[in-house]
Amino acid sequence: MPPPAARPPEALVTGLLDLELVFVTGKGGVGKTTVATALAVLAAQRHRRVLLCEVDAKGDVAGYTETSPAGFDPVEVLPGLWAMSMDTEASLREYLKLQLRIPVVGRIGPLAKAFDFVATAAPGVREILTVGKFCYEVRERHYDMVVVDAPATGHIIGQLAAPQGINDLVKVGLIRSQTDWMLDILSDPTRTGLVAVCTPEEMPVSETIELAERVRDETTVRLDTVVVNRVLPELFGRSEEEVFEALSLPGPAAALAAALPGDPTPVLDAARLAVTLRRTRATHLDRLRDALDDSVEMLYLPYFFTRSHGLRTTRQVASSLGEELGL
Amino acid sequence: MTPPSRRSESSRTPDDSTIDGLLAAKEIAIACGPGGVGKTTTAAALAVMAAVRHGGKVLVLTVDPARRLANALGLEGLGNAERRVPPEAFRSAGVKPRGQLWAAMLDTKESWDALIRRHAPDAATRDQILANPLYANIAGRFVQSHDYIAMERLYEIHAEGDYDLIVVDTPPTRNALDFLDAPRRMADFFSSRLLRWLIVPYRSRLVNVASRPFYSIADRILGTQFLADIAEFFILFQSMYDGFVARAGSVTRLLSDRRTTFVVVSTLETVPLREAEFFAAELTRRKLHLGAIVLNKVLPDTLRSAEATAVAERLRDASAEVAEAVVPALSAVDAELGRADQVQRVLAEVAESFLNFRVVAVREAEARSHLATSPDVLATAPFFDTDIFDLSGLLRLGGAVWGE
Numbered sequence: 001m002p003p004p005a006a007r008p009p010e011a012l013v014t015g016l017l018d019l020e021l022v023f024v025t026g027k028g029g030v031g032k033t034t035v036a037t038a039l040a041v042l043a044a045q046r047h048r049r050v051l052l053c054e055v056d057a058k059g060d061v062a063g064y065t066e067t068s069p070a071g072f073d074p075v076e077v078l079p080g081l082w083a084m085s086m087d088t089e090a091s092l093r094e095y096l097k098l099q100l101r102i103p104v105v106g107r108i109g110p111l112a113k114a115f116d117f118v119a120t121a122a123p124g125v126r127e128i129l130t131v132g133k134f135c136y137e138v139r140e141r142h143y144d145m146v147v148v149d150a151p152a153t154g155h156i157i158g159q160l161a162a163p164q165g166i167n168d169l170v171k172v173g174l175i176r177s178q179t180d181w182m183l184d185i186l187s188d189p190t191r192t193g194l195v196a197v198c199t200p201e202e203m204p205v206s207e208t209i210e211l212a213e214r215v216r217d218e219t220t221v222r223l224d225t226v227v228v229n230r231v232l233p234e235l236f237g238r239s240e241e242e243v244f245e246a247l248s249l250p251g252p253a254a255a256l257a258a259a260l261p262g263d264p265t266p267v268l269d270a271a272r273l274a275v276t277l278r279r280t281r282a283t284h285l286d287r288l289r290d291a292l293d294d295s296v297e298m299l300y301l302p303y304f305f306t307r308s309h310g311l312r313t314t315r316q317v318a319s320s321l322g323e324e325l326g327l
Numbered sequence: 328m329t330p331p332s333r334r335s336e337s338s339r340t341p342d343d344s345t346i347d348g349l350l351a352a353k354e355i356a357i358a359c360g361p362g363g364v365g366k367t368t369t370a371a372a373l374a375v376m377a378a379v380r381h382g383g384k385v386l387v388l389t390v391d392p393a394r395r396l397a398n399a400l401g402l403e404g405l406g407n408a409e410r411r412v413p414p415e416a417f418r419s420a421g422v423k424p425r426g427q428l429w430a431a432m433l434d435t436k437e438s439w440d441a442l443i444r445r446h447a448p449d450a451a452t453r454d455q456i457l458a459n460p461l462y463a464n465i466a467g468r469f470v471q472s473h474d475y476i477a478m479e480r481l482y483e484i485h486a487e488g489d490y491d492l493i494v495v496d497t498p499p500t501r502n503a504l505d506f507l508d509a510p511r512r513m514a515d516f517f518s519s520r521l522l523r524w525l526i527v528p529y530r531s532r533l534v535n536v537a538s539r540p541f542y543s544i545a546d547r548i549l550g551t552q553f554l555a556d557i558a559e560f561f562i563l564f565q566s567m568y569d570g571f572v573a574r575a576g577s578v579t580r581l582l583s584d585r586r587t588t589f590v591v592v593s594t595l596e597t598v599p600l601r602e603a604e605f606f607a608a609e610l611t612r613r614k615l616h617l618g619a620i621v622l623n624k625v626l627p628d629t630l631r632s633a634e635a636t637a638v639a640e641r642l643r644d645a646s647a648e649v650a651e652a653v654v655p656a657l658s659a660v661d662a663e664l665g666r667a668d669q670v671q672r673v674l675a676e677v678a679e680s681f682l683n684f685r686v687v688a689v690r691e692a693e694a695r696s697h698l699a700t701s702p703d704v705l706a707t708a709p710f711f712d713t714d715i716f717d718l719s720g721l722l723r724l725g726g727a728v729w730g731e
Contacts, residue, residue: 028361029362060598236673240669240672240676242664243669243670247653247657251659252656252657252660255652255653259648259652262634262641263635267639267681269627271680271681274680276712276713280714305684308596
């Protein structure tokens with residue numbers, strides 16, 4: 001694992017796990033859902049009541065907790081961990097009931113459909129219904145922590161910037177009056193944070209750097225942590241690497257083949273693949289570290305060879321995450 | 328006599344069971360699949376290979392290439408324009424392509440502007456829309472506008488008839504099917520009764536009984552002014568209704584045309600593969616042509632060899648003895664290299680690393696043999712240990728996909 005970050009572990013603990021609202025984002029395929037689920041599991045293990053919400057409902061959270069996909073109504077999937085998936089229409093229904101005291105009966109069907117339509121067309125409305133739901137859960141303290149398996153990097157900005165955008169676009173009306181308290185929660189770095197997940201590869205790293213800039217420029221939310229997922233183990237130190245390289249020279253290779261006995265080439269080749277991969281990835285990690293503000297934590301999760309899906313993976317990732325957080 | 332084109336009755340016999348044959352036979356290849364599997368790079372590699380092998384004019388329409396790849400294709404900061412990849416780039420990669428490779432990026436905002444210019448009934452409406460404060464915001468996000476615009480742009484380029492083959496990289500979508508549905512959704516959106524509902528009262532200033540509750544609530548939530556802004560915008564948009572709906576229909580037809588094929592790209596990891604299989608099944612269900620599945624980043628076969636595994640296990644179990652046997656030979660190279668404890672550590676790590684990657688390779692091979700769909704072509708590309716960011720890299724990847 002790379003060296004630990006500059007901040008002492010105690011400070012890290014008060015960072016990520018003490019937040020009330022955490023958005024987890026990342027480019028497709030980097031393990032965003034895994035990390036979001038693991039973070040929620042870790043917090044729940046530490047006796048916090050956690051709501052884990054999937055925004056782009058594909059049912060992946062269910063795969064990582066080995067449960068049936070949850071709907072808009074939260075379901076307790078593990079002790080202390082509730083899961084739900086976002087549904088803007090249901091969110092609107094709840095909003096109408098709670099905020100406007102409009103009875104949700106009879107003709108709400110077509111009405112909700114009409115709103116879904118307006119929400120599709122009008123900038124920020126769908127986003128505000130989504131973010132608003134999370135802020136509401138935080139404000140009402142139904143849970144200690146809300147973890148959002150947020151949209152991929154390209155879409156998260158629109159969501160996080162929606163309350164500010166609505167503030168600018170809509171001058172009156174009830175939605176306008178709702179954005180102030182949402183902004184209070186979203187803009188408070190001790191309550192709300194964004195976690196960006198990436199892998200040490202070129203595109204995910206570039207997207208994460210771009211995301212960090214856009215989050216800073218276009219939203220009031222703080223990028224709290226970057227989780228680098230699937231970091232390959234460092235096989236050798238410098239002098240060990242020299243030994244490794246020398247093993248392929250004719251003399252040592254012959255001695256190796258005789259001692260085993262057998263052809264060591266495929267085995268050495270596999271190790272070389274691992275070494276080269278790790279080296280290529282290290283340059284991307286350097287680029288990432290250089291580009292991020294010092295205030296952004298970087299956590300490193302190892303590549304797990306044995307499993308890549310399911311509750312077992314979630315538990316492994318949660319345990320590594322805990323180690324990285326100094327727990 | 329015109330010079331023979333890629334598609335003329337020349338020496339080649341089309342063979343649909345290879346990527347080579349597939350791309351020789353089709354005019355449009357749409358690369359799709361889950362995120363993070365190398366879709367953009369694969370699409371570029373397919374286009375490069377087609378330009379090299381088949382000739383003619385090949386275009387790769389890409390969405391979001393890595394900066395170095397964009398550089399290699401000459402796309403840096405060029406927006407929507409189609410650019411030819413300079414022949415010198417091929418020369419320095421050591422190949423002489425038969426045809427030309429062109430590349431274009433997809434710029435959503437620019438494409439939307441072009442669409443408005445095409446469909447606006449008059450200059451005044453066009454300018455009003457382009458200047459509408461909601462337009463920029465809406466063009467960027469409503470009804471999967473990115474997905475729609477990718478397909479729309481493809482249609483436009485294909486209709487111009489400038490290319491023998493167009494390879495399309497699809498945008499990363501929340502749901503892999505979004506872009507297939509995008510044209511229909513766009514048409515639905517503009518023919519929607521709800522849209523008319525929304526607009527009518529602002530046109531006639533008369534709210535009918537049926538829609539009154541909707542407006543009263545909408546007004547309370549959104550504010551009258553905001554609603555009026557939205558309505559004004561859509562009233563302007565309505566003037567382009569016929570053009571849009573007809574166009575969306577044409578785009579949908581092009582996707583199911585015989586000249587179009589889909590190439591599903593995936594890795595063998597559990598989650599992407601599941602998504603790719605779902606996507607392949609959905610293509611089949613919609614009677615779209617699933618031409619090929621490209622499995623990317625496949626680990627080398629030697630990792631699964633029983634012999635190599637036995638060697639790695641012996642190395643792990645007897646690292647001390649083996650180290651002792653190798654030390655003299657290492658010391659002969661350099662005295663510094665012959666420290667037995669260090670050699671043992673290295674050997675143990677080497678063995679462990681092999682066995683780790685072996686587990687992944689075995690699991691992925693198993694996943695591959697249980698692939699739920701059988702496309703005409705199943706191609707694989709190996710796990711390259713370095714990034715692919717230039718033509719040589721694309722040629723290496725393309726060569727592998729070609730089965731060379």
